[in-house]
Amino acid sequence: MSSKPSYWFKDFVGVGYRYHDVYMNVFPLFEDKIAAFRLWKKTIEWWPDDAIKLRFVEQDDSYWFILYGGSNYTGDNTGFVKKVPVSENYERFKVGYEKKAILRFGIYKENVKKKKDGSKFDLEVLKKSKSVYDIAFMKYDELAQDSIEWQCIQENK
Structure with a gap:
């Protein structure tokens, strides 16, 4: 099932990347761990790995992160x-993802106490993961108007 999603969730703070595993990780970033965990359980947990689509649609100096899969169950x-x-992290991912990536959710929130290294934010990557094999990098100007990606961008501008 890789039909057009009936709902586009966009209430996450950004996209993170991690390179230290066998395969690169990509993760939508959330502020609330419990909400992220519930969203994973409701959606992505049921997606078959081979049905997950990860799209990066470049437009000027930004890109659209588009993730969908769906579940018959x-x-x-x-x-x-x-x-x-x-970002540099996006460019690094684009060059080195090796036709497979690990999808996870990340929690990125401000820490009330400043750490020794001066940073004010904490990042936690949740353990649940999915393997993604259908990854594509596209240009906005080259999208077909009947594509899921083009329609998604039009709905979420």
């Missing part, structure tokens, strides 16, 4: 979309 067909600025 739960009937939930939520997709994820966010426009984020191009």
Whole structure:
């Protein structure tokens, strides 16, 4: 089931990348751990790995992160979309992802106490994961108007 999602979830703070595992990790970033965990259980947990689509649609100096899959089991067909600025981490992922990535959720929140290194934010990557094999990097200007990606961007501008 890789039909157009019936709902696009966009209430996450950004996209993170991690390179220290065998395969690179990509993770939507959330502020609330419990809400992220519940969202994973409701949606992505039921997606078959081979049905997950991860799209990066570049437009000027930013890109659209588009993630969808869907499940015949739960009937939930939520997709994820966010426009984020191009970063060094994104460029590094694009070059080195090796045709497979590990999808996880990350929690990125402000820490009330400043750490010794001066940073004010904590990052926690949740343990649940999915393997993604269908990854594509696209240009906005080259999208077909009947594509799921083009329609997603039009709905979420």
